[in-house]
Amino acid sequence: MITLRYHFLTITAIFLSLGLGIILGGSIGQHWIYEKQQALIVGLEKKYDKALQSNEELKNQLHELTMRIDETNREFSTFVSNDYLPDLQGQQIGIWKQEGMDAKQLIDLFTSVGMEIVEMDQLRAENSVTYPVVFIGDQIPEWATLLPKDAQIHITGYQTPTKQWELLRNIQKLYKSSAGQL
Known part of the structure; x- marks a missing residue:
């Protein structure tokens, strides 16, 4: 038969081993x-630095x-504009741009073929326009209705070189069909 003393010693040994396991596991574990967390953090920092470096290289x-x-x-624009130089050099072109839109690209294109740029902010009734007007943006001003429809060219945004070429061709056709008088 198992005595009460044996049960007491067994339970005491179990609790002592459990306590010792907790103490050792807590301190050593x-x-x-x-250490594992630090190694993981160092690895993540290296990967982050590599990602930043790669991102910077891609930006460059x-x-x-x-x-x-x-x-x-x-x-390409210079190459294309050389074909239109004889017909468009010295001709006038009006440019009206919606607020917030950029016209530098088109101004450079028209200047490269020798056209005279007339920046238009409003059209007065006493002025007669004898040149095409390029409207840049989604909206057009009210005074645009005073111009002949065939003298109005509407552009909504960035012009690729192909669209620039097409624009110059259309302006060349306008000048040829009207013999310089719109």
Whole structure:
């Protein structure tokens, strides 16, 4: 038969071993967990630094490619504009732009073929316009109704080199069909 003393010693041994396991596990295990966390953090920091470096390299590549595309577009526009130079050189073109829109690209294009740019902010009734007017933006001013429909060209945004070529061709046709008088 098992005595009460034996039960008491068994239960005491179980609780002592449990307490010792908790103490050892807490102190040694906590250090082990801390080391693993630090290794994980260091690894994540390295990956983050690599991602930042890769992101910066991609930004630089994108900037370089954008610069190359812009340069190619300018070269293409210059190449294309040479074909229109004899017909459009010295001709006038009006440009009206909606607030917030940029007209620099078109001004450069028209200047490259030798056209005289007339920036228009409003049309007065006493002025007779004898040249086409390019309207840049979604809206057009009220005074545009005073112009002949065939003298109005509407552009809503950025012009690719192909669209620039088409625009110059349309302006050339306008001048040829009207013999310079719109």
